[in-house]
Amino acid sequence: MTAAIQRPNEQQRNTIADFVRDRAAALDRGETDIRTDLVRIGELGLLENGLGGECLDDMAAVIDDIAAESLTVGFSLWAQRMALEYVDRAPQPLRSRYRDDLASGRLVGVTAMAAALKHLAGLGELPLLAERTTDGFTVSGPIHWASNVFPDSLIVFPARTAEGGRIVAVVRADTPGVHINESPELLALGATSSTSLKFDAVRIPAADVLTDELADFCSSIRPTFLLLQTSFCVGIARAALAEAATRLHGLGEQFTGEHELLSTQYESLRERLYRYAADPTTATAADLIRLRLDGSLVAVAATRLEATLRGGAGYASASATNRRFREAAFLPIQSPSEGQLRWELSQYE
Template identity: 30%
Template structure:
């Protein structure tokens, strides 16, 4: 599925990207050159065709080599999805070509907004009306793909005067936008992940993605979470492939759990694709939350099985560096927003409301 040159680059650079020794500027460039950013987008808009479920599979293939690269892929592709769903055709025409070529980085910035949608936290950016747009103040604490050479970030904004929150795209060169130094993460260090402060940032109406966040966010949530699931899918598949490679060393006792995990993973992936195709997640977000939880658990179980199959070699630096990286990657999957704790809390809330 992936360009062989991209697979080779990812395998060669996976450790460096995780540790922060790789050039974060190159990740998006490599993804764009391989054409993966165009999957699931209409050819009329510069894409290579297909469905968003095809983009999930492509992202999973990247994640099987490097979760750091897949994290960047997710940020870029999610922002592109916002443009595809936005009624602002002029903004889409302005930004999409550079995003697909990897010349401009797109940052989702809507993790806070997705938590807001579920009543978990308040919006962190507020706006005051001006004659031709808004003035923004606030902070986004954790955003990926904030490439130093240029980015545009999506954010859900609260009106200071009241009314429905709305969604804006904000360019990094707007006066008052301040990117922090990269966050010091346990892994995925070359993902351009940082915080953004907004201090009296003037944004015109031409940057409006949608005037009503409460309508826009549920519409993009299936793609936002579906693409995010690709990270867990790719990690689980790679770990299980490593398990199969170790079974030749006399650990055939693990053949049965390997097969069970593969079958369970395949069933969950099929359910995800079916839901993305038939649109059920638009009206049944809980079903998507359950799939996201199940896939995160699949990734964790697969890495645990990889440890058992490799035995003590996993603790030897020479042999276990790839496993150690996947172990760190598996620790990230449950906490990427919305975290599994937040999803479970939302499912409990929905259950209480259904029985009230």
């Protein structure tokens, strides 16, 4: 039986924030990767809060705090937490094999579910094809982008069957037939081990199928998916606005109005995030899409303003300002991308 989950206290949150802050520059330089951070987060018992999506405010706060120190870690923590979320909803035999190792951070989780959410929005077919066998499936095709992809990671992915079915399954990254492409050089977030993959007749036993009801499953996890993504947008925006606020003097005074406007937008974003996270059932699909879109827009604008106010010092690649500016550049293209979010939101208007 799983032990009762304890709400993160201030000391735990401060401990992990300090830990991430101390490693942020080395992560950005590519001298280490996020596995060390995930293990420490797991050791503190911070990954399990809000499992099942009933109340996500504690988990949102942890990701918020961590992303304020490093969006790289905040983003990888989100991916880890989503992989845990999926497995926690799996049939008991699958759940018992992987859940505790994911919750501890010892097993790194890859969420490759973006294609499923895009597919269910009517924006494309699932790229992975699953062919039935006597004891499960063989799966072939590409995963165009995923993060936390290490040789011993656990990948959660969607696939379509030739008969028109749609499944969600898990596979270890070192399984025969799983080909991990070399990670490209990124503007930032290189330590997240983000890359593409190809499956070549990968054997998936029936016991590793999480569900064959893709639409219902994605409907159940999407609030968590979007709320926790918004959490890392809020974290990096908060850090950028705080730094920008220290430079609203001299020539920086010309940006006071812009800072005030962004701060107002940020406060609205933060208030909605924690209100919805406390009870996700109070948010409509449109509310969550708008929240995630606003999170990306505010974070990008806040880091741009911070970089403008820092001037030449912020242009130096080793500065925290520069790192936040580069990290936030990923948010408009992260799935669901700004284009997808705008398109989905237009369907409700």
